[in-house]
Amino acid sequence: MAVAFLVLPLVGLVVRAPWSTIGPQLAQQEVGQALRLSLFSATLATLLSLVLGVPLAWVLARSRIRGRSVLRALVTVPLVLPPVVGGVALFLVIGRTGILGRPLYEHLGVTIPFTTTAVVIAETFVAMPFLVISVEGALRAADARFEDAAATLGADRWTTFRRVTLPLVAPGIAAGAVLCWARALGEFGATITFAGNFPGTTQTMPLAVYLALQRDPEAAIVLSLVLLAVSLGTLLLLRDRWLGRGVAA
Amino acid sequence: MKTRALLVLPAVAALALSACGGSSSDAAGTSSSAAASSSAGDLTGTLTVFAAASLTDVFTDLGDQLMTDNPDLDVQFNFAGSSALATQLTQGAPADVFASANEKQMTVVTGAGLQAGDPTIFTENVLEIAVPQGNPGKVTGLADFGNADLTLAICAADVPCGAAAKAVFADAGITARPDTEEEDVKAALTKVQLGEVDAALVYATDVQAAGSDVAGIPFPEAEKEINSYPICTLGSAPNPKAAQAFVELVNSAAGQKALADAGFRKPTS
Amino acid sequence: MSLAAHVVVQRGSLGVDVEFSVGDGEVLAVLGPNGAGKSTVLRVLAGLLRPEDGQVVVDGDQIWDSAERHVPPHQRSLGMVFQDHLLFPHLSITENVAFGLRSRGAKRATARAAAAPWLARVGLAGLGDRRPGELSGGQAQRAALARALVGDPRVLLLDEPLSALDARTRLTVRAELHRHLADYAGSAVLVTHDPIDAMALADRVVVVEDGRVVQAGSPAEVARRPRTDYVARLVGLVLLPGTGEGHQVALDGGGMVAVAEDVAGPVFVAVRPESVALYLQRPDGSPRNVWPLRLAAATPHGSVVRCDLAGEVPLTADVTATSFAELGLAPGAEVWASVKASEVAVYTR
Numbered sequence: 001m002a003v004a005f006l007v008l009p010l011v012g013l014v015v016r017a018p019w020s021t022i023g024p025q026l027a028q029q030e031v032g033q034a035l036r037l038s039l040f041s042a043t044l045a046t047l048l049s050l051v052l053g054v055p056l057a058w059v060l061a062r063s064r065i066r067g068r069s070v071l072r073a074l075v076t077v078p079l080v081l082p083p084v085v086g087g088v089a090l091f092l093v094i095g096r097t098g099i100l101g102r103p104l105y106e107h108l109g110v111t112i113p114f115t116t117t118a119v120v121i122a123e124t125f126v127a128m129p130f131l132v133i134s135v136e137g138a139l140r141a142a143d144a145r146f147e148d149a150a151a152t153l154g155a156d157r158w159t160t161f162r163r164v165t166l167p168l169v170a171p172g173i174a175a176g177a178v179l180c181w182a183r184a185l186g187e188f189g190a191t192i193t194f195a196g197n198f199p200g201t202t203q204t205m206p207l208a209v210y211l212a213l214q215r216d217p218e219a220a221i222v223l224s225l226v227l228l229a230v231s232l233g234t235l236l237l238l239r240d241r242w243l244g245r246g247v248a249a
Numbered sequence: 250m251k252t253r254a255l256l257v258l259p260a261v262a263a264l265a266l267s268a269c270g271g272s273s274s275d276a277a278g279t280s281s282s283a284a285a286s287s288s289a290g291d292l293t294g295t296l297t298v299f300a301a302a303s304l305t306d307v308f309t310d311l312g313d314q315l316m317t318d319n320p321d322l323d324v325q326f327n328f329a330g331s332s333a334l335a336t337q338l339t340q341g342a343p344a345d346v347f348a349s350a351n352e353k354q355m356t357v358v359t360g361a362g363l364q365a366g367d368p369t370i371f372t373e374n375v376l377e378i379a380v381p382q383g384n385p386g387k388v389t390g391l392a393d394f395g396n397a398d399l400t401l402a403i404c405a406a407d408v409p410c411g412a413a414a415k416a417v418f419a420d421a422g423i424t425a426r427p428d429t430e431e432e433d434v435k436a437a438l439t440k441v442q443l444g445e446v447d448a449a450l451v452y453a454t455d456v457q458a459a460g461s462d463v464a465g466i467p468f469p470e471a472e473k474e475i476n477s478y479p480i481c482t483l484g485s486a487p488n489p490k491a492a493q494a495f496v497e498l499v500n501s502a503a504g505q506k507a508l509a510d511a512g513f514r515k516p517t518s
Numbered sequence: 519m520s521l522a523a524h525v526v527v528q529r530g531s532l533g534v535d536v537e538f539s540v541g542d543g544e545v546l547a548v549l550g551p552n553g554a555g556k557s558t559v560l561r562v563l564a565g566l567l568r569p570e571d572g573q574v575v576v577d578g579d580q581i582w583d584s585a586e587r588h589v590p591p592h593q594r595s596l597g598m599v600f601q602d603h604l605l606f607p608h609l610s611i612t613e614n615v616a617f618g619l620r621s622r623g624a625k626r627a628t629a630r631a632a633a634a635p636w637l638a639r640v641g642l643a644g645l646g647d648r649r650p651g652e653l654s655g656g657q658a659q660r661a662a663l664a665r666a667l668v669g670d671p672r673v674l675l676l677d678e679p680l681s682a683l684d685a686r687t688r689l690t691v692r693a694e695l696h697r698h699l700a701d702y703a704g705s706a707v708l709v710t711h712d713p714i715d716a717m718a719l720a721d722r723v724v725v726v727e728d729g730r731v732v733q734a735g736s737p738a739e740v741a742r743r744p745r746t747d748y749v750a751r752l753v754g755l756v757l758l759p760g761t762g763e764g765h766q767v768a769l770d771g772g773g774m775v776a777v778a779e780d781v782a783g784p785v786f787v788a789v790r791p792e793s794v795a796l797y798l799q800r801p802d803g804s805p806r807n808v809w810p811l812r813l814a815a816a817t818p819h820g821s822v823v824r825c826d827l828a829g830e831v832p833l834t835a836d837v838t839a840t841s842f843a844e845l846g847l848a849p850g851a852e853v854w855a856s857v858k859a860s861e862v863a864v865y866t867r
Binding site: 095 | 330408427431432439443444445
């Protein structure tokens with residue numbers, strides 16, 4: 001039942017795809033542009049999420065700081081927030097008139113909205129919680145006594161984290177990164193709100209799909225299939241490479 | 250099987266066409282009497298209206314009025330982009346009335362033979378330049394949309410306001426340098442309200458609805474791309490009487506005043 | 519090198535307050551039942567847990583823990599062996615053994631070179647490229663020992679190092695551990711609940727119960743003269759506290775025991791189960807220590823049957839299977855138990 005529920009919409013896309021015109025549809029310059037931008041920004045957002053999210057997950061799983069439960073609740077905010085609202089929230093902070101954005105604009109002349117940077121920020125905002133929650137779970141499941149053992153062997157916190165904790169939770173991090181990447185790749189609401197939509201700069205595949213739907217539903221189906229094929233292909237590839245190895249080790 | 254279904258369709262369309270044609274000419278002439286007849290309160294059941302998102306406020310008020318006059322009537326609205334509505338209708342969504350924000354999407358519906366008569370243009374909308382309060386970018390006219398130093402929003406060419414903007418720029422010979430092509434007019438307007446863009450090309454009605462955060466600058470080039478709103482009752486309408494009454498109300502003096510208050514203007518043709 | 523510790527720490531409902539010292543090359547066993555606070559003490563020594571009071575001092579002047587000072591574990595010169603070895607599963611055995619040197623700044627090649635002789639010493643030469651999952655339990659524990667010793671630490675901490683091993687492996691690893699501990703120049707602390715580990719490996723034993731030291735001494739002393747029921751049971755003795763007067767001890771639980779020595783004041787009476795004889799009738803010749811008791815339980819123990827007896831003087835008797843059969847005893851049966859006064863050990867409390 002669950003599989004059918006998940007797969008049937010996919011089958012619908014494949015069945016209704018205008019296979020005869022798929023070639024010319026794909027040849028359009030914007031498609032390649034949007035696809036490249038999507039892959040680039042989702043990958044960058046995943047890297048950013050790793051850099052910021054893994055230490056945060058460690059704090060949530062291991063430290064005994066006050067207000068940890070509050071922190072954990074805050075991490076899940078982007079999950080429950082409608083992405084469009086997330087986009088507006090980003091405006092309010094780092095938009096041209098935002099709390100941090102206004103001084104940035106007035107003193108340095110830097111504006112973030114409507115740039116590729118904004119796409120990456122919006123995707124990171126929405127996708128990072130997936131990584132944090134996944135890594136935190138892996139950290140909790142990992143035996144903290146290995147870290148004790150490392151400490152008795154002269155490893156300081158950072159060495160322990162790098163040489164013991166990280167390798168132990170590597171499969172969890174990989175799974176979290178994949179989840180984060182997939183979510184970033186499909187991100188629509190926060191991106192179109194905060195980064196806008198401009199071909200080549202901020203128009204990712206989901207935005208292209210949405211706009212194509214306004215004009216030509218068949219084109220939208222084609223674009224959806226492209227996005228789907230690329231993301232599934234990447235995930236399968238990564239699964240064999242990383243997760244497969246993670247299981248073997 | 251398929252051939253038979255196709256043969257049947259034109260016949261249904263022809264029937265529906267004659268039914269709608271008579272009443273719509275009626276409505277144009279005797280709008281006051283139509284309003285009077287609806288106040289008799291003899292309409293019952295549920296009326297489902299598919300209407301362009303830009304009509305949300307006006308139509309909600311008109312719907313309330315119709316329900317007040319007809320206590321046994323329940324008016325349900327589906328507000329969305331005209332193309333989304335047209336897609337839903339061609340996919341078989343049940344509705345009594347369709348009000349589109351452009352003639353193109355109405356053609357999608359009439360092309361499928363779903364109408365119960367010729368659509369009529371009931372109102373018009375023109376583009377305006379929306380700027381944040383105080384006009385920080387000092388925008389004066391359409392030519393400013395060619396200024397790369399300003400942060401500018403237009404609608405994506407795939408949505409009606411974007412198509413209109415594209416045509417206006419082409420007519421005026423201006424190469425627009427937008428920073429973003431928004432997915433709909435509300436999104437463009439939101440960015441003006443937040444002060445994140447210096448100007449956006451939106452409809453006069455949107456400026457009107459945005460309130461004091463947004464100021465509108467009319468421009469002469471807009472007259473070349475007037476957006477006409479057609480309305481029609483549908484052939485498969487479950488509640489044709491109420492559908493008819495709603496269309497008449499929209500065309501009545503009260504309906505036209507409500508539209509004018511929202512920034513729409515009377516059809517010129 | 520020496521270690522002096524006074525550890526005061528609250529763990530849940532258990533208040534731990536334990537004080538001891540370990541000399542150079544000495545092995546101290548901390549013996550006690552589960553939940554007595556032994557492992558807590560070890561975690562404090564390792565620096566993994568900060569004590570609420572007391573101090574940990576190494577070499578007489580190097581303070582690891584005090585009211586003002588807490589040296590984190592990675593800055594302490596120590597090695598620790600855990601019950602379930604805790605070898606890092608993602609590293610090879612060589613990398614595991616080299617870990618301590620690497621984290622203290624040694625180059626990769628240097629650390630690996632230093633690890634190799636240690637692998638040979640614990641009998642794992644040639645297995646360095648394996649992962650911990652590919653070793654047997656005994657091999658893994660040997661590797662863990664090598665990992666702990668490779669940096670030549672001042673203090674070696676062993677937390678139930680043999681209890682996860684099967685009985686046969688435990689014998690061999692215990693013997694090897696004994697050899698390595700004899701070679702070790704620093705202070706070693708062994709936490710165990712197994713008296714055989716303590717007797718076989720330690721120079722000195724402290725017995726910890728409910729967070730307090732209840733007895734300290736050489737293994738032989740502790741085995742011969744237990745001061746708590748727990749230790750007495752561990753070493754197979756029945757312990758009866760009482761008050762001595764002349765050749766008699768009035769037991770705290772009621773009843774009198776005749777002893778061979780002249781005693782006075784509070785004493786312990788210790789009875790070996792094999793010195794207790796059972797009769798169906800009151801024995802003739804009337805030895806002075808005779809009590810009518812009831813058989814509470816009987817369990818076979820090798821070639822003998824261990825009989826738990828209830829009554830005025832609760833005793834345990836080991837009788838041969840043959841005599842147990844001849845007596846025809848069943849739980850609940852009334853028996854007479856006797857012990858010669860010369861077989862009873864008595865020492866002051």
